[in-house]
Amino acid sequence: GLDAAARDLLRQLIVCDEVDSTNAQLLTRLERDDGHGVAMLAERQTAGRGRRGRSWISPFSAGINLSIGWQFSGGVQLLEGLSLAVGVALARALEEFGVPDVRLKWPNDVWCRGRKLAGVLLELSGDLTDRCGVVVGIGLNVGLRGDSAAAIDQPWIDLHSVRPGIDRNRLAAAMLNRLLPLLRSYTEPGPERGFSAYRDAWLALDQFAGRPVRLQSASREWCGTAAGVDSSGALILDMDGERKLFHGGEVSLRED
Ligand code: ATP
Ligand code: BTN
Structure with a gap:
C-alpha cells in the first residue's frame, strides 16, 4: 500500500483498462489545471x-504503465536531472522486491x-x-508475450523472467511511495533540491561506466568511453x- 507521505501528496489515483497514453491523458489534465x-x-x-x-509497446496486463502529473512554479530548470533521479527511485523500488542486477542507462x-x-x-x-x-511517465515490463514483444526493436x-511472482499493484505502490516525495523535493525549496543528492546513487547503478559508447544526434555521432554524469545529470564522454x-x-546512447 501507499505510505502516509505518498497519500498526502496523491490527490487522485485513476486506474483504467485502456487509454491511448497515460502521459497524454495527464498532459491534458495539467493543461486544464x-x-x-x-x-x-x-x-x-x-x-x-x-x-x-x-x-512504447504496452499490451494488456503485460506491464506497469504509470504517469504522475505535477505542477510547480520556479521554472523548468528545476527539473534538471529529474529523469535520472526517477531512475534511481525505480531501481530502489525494484530492489525492495528483490529484483537483481538493476542498472541505469543514461538518460532514461x-x-x-x-x-x-x-x-x-x-x-x-x-x-x-x-x-x-x-508528467512523469514510466513503462515497466512485467510479463511480455511473444506476439506483441516481437515489435520491440531492441x-x-x-520482471517475470528475473523475479517471478511480484505483485504488480504492490510494486506500483512502492514506485508512488518514492516518486511523489521525489517530485516534491525537486520542486520545493530545500537543501535536497536538484540532482546532486542523487548523483552518487546514479553512478553506482551506471550500466555503461567505463565502457565504449556511441552518442548519436540527428546529424552526427561521437565515440568514446562513458565516464559517468556531472552534478546536473549531463553525460560525460571521454574521447x-x-x-x-x-x-x-x-x-x-548506444554500446560501441
Ligand atoms: P534513447 O537512448 O534515445 O532513450 P531508446 O531506444 O531507449 O533510446 P526511447 O525513446 O527511450 O528509445 O524508448 C522507446 C524505444 O523503446 C522504442 O523505440 C523501442 O525500441 C523500445 N521499446 C518499446 N516498447 C518497449 C518495451 N515494452 N520494452 C522495452 N523496450 C521497448
Ligand atoms: C522510453 O524509454 O522512451 C520511455 C517509455 C515510457 C513509457 C511510459 S508508459 C506510461 C507513460 N505513458 C506513455 O505513453 N509513455 C510512458
Whole structure:
C-alpha cells in the first residue's frame, strides 16, 4: 500500500483498462489545471509513447504503465536531472522486491541483465519560465508475450523472467511511495533540491561506466568511453582524454 507521505501528496489515483497514453491523458489534465498530484495506471495503452515520437509497446496486463502529473512554479530548470533521479527511485523500488542486477542507462532507461526493463518519459506543459507542469511517465515490463514483444526493436526483458511472482499493484505502490516525495523535493525549496543528492546513487547503478559508447544526434555521432554524469545529470564522454558533456534531450546512447 501507499505510505502516509505518498497519500498526502496523491490527490487522485485513476486506474483504467485502456487509454491511448497515460502521459497524454495527464498532459491534458495539467493543461486544464487539474493534473497536480494525479496518478494514472493503465492495463493497456493503444498509443504508448517513448522519446522523440517512438512508441512504447504496452499490451494488456503485460506491464506497469504509470504517469504522475505535477505542477510547480520556479521554472523548468528545476527539473534538471529529474529523469535520472526517477531512475534511481525505480531501481530502489525494484530492489525492495528483490529484483537483481538493476542498472541505469543514461538518460532514461532501467536495464536488467543488459536489456531494457523500463523506460521513463518526462513531458512538459505550461509557460516553462515560471508555471510548469511535468508528467512523469514510466513503462515497466512485467510479463511480455511473444506476439506483441516481437515489435520491440531492441533487447528487452521483463520482471517475470528475473523475479517471478511480484505483485504488480504492490510494486506500483512502492514506485508512488518514492516518486511523489521525489517530485516534491525537486520542486520545493530545500537543501535536497536538484540532482546532486542523487548523483552518487546514479553512478553506482551506471550500466555503461567505463565502457565504449556511441552518442548519436540527428546529424552526427561521437565515440568514446562513458565516464559517468556531472552534478546536473549531463553525460560525460571521454574521447582520448578530451571530455564532452551531453544533455538528455539531444542524443541517444548506444554500446560501441
Ligand atoms: P534513447 O537512448 O534515445 O532513450 P531508446 O531506444 O531507449 O533510446 P526511447 O525513446 O527511450 O528509445 O524508448 C522507446 C524505444 O523503446 C522504442 O523505440 C523501442 O525500441 C523500445 N521499446 C518499446 N516498447 C518497449 C518495451 N515494452 N520494452 C522495452 N523496450 C521497448
Ligand atoms: C522510453 O524509454 O522512451 C520511455 C517509455 C515510457 C513509457 C511510459 S508508459 C506510461 C507513460 N505513458 C506513455 O505513453 N509513455 C510512458
